[in-house]
Amino acid sequence: MPDLATGGGVVHVSLPRGGRLLTVDLDSGKVVRRLDLGGTPTRIIRLSTTP
Numbered sequence: 001m002p003d004l005a006t007g008g009g010v011v012h013v014s015l016p017r018g019g020r021l022l023t024v025d026l027d028s029g030k031v032v033r034r035l036d037l038g039g040t041p042t043r044i045i046r047l048s049t050t051p
Contacts (some may be wrong), residue, residue, distance in 0.1 A: 005044040025051040 003014045010032065013022045021041055023033035 002046045004043060005046040007046050007048065012046065014043050014044055014049060016042050030034045 002016060005012045006026070009026050011024050011026060013024060014020075015022060017040075019036060019038045019040065021033075021035040021037055021044070022031050024030065024033075025032045
């Protein structure tokens with residue numbers, strides 16, 4: 001099952017079947033990053049350095 005994490009004006013979407021992670025800009029709705037991770041990414045944890 002895909003997972004979503006939002007923050008900083010983007011949403012990160014895991015694509016388990018493709019072994020990828022996409023980052024989508026919420027304002028434009030466009031994919032701004034594609035990461036080929038391999039495996040089956042099913043969970044996303046977004047860490048922030050700001051309180």
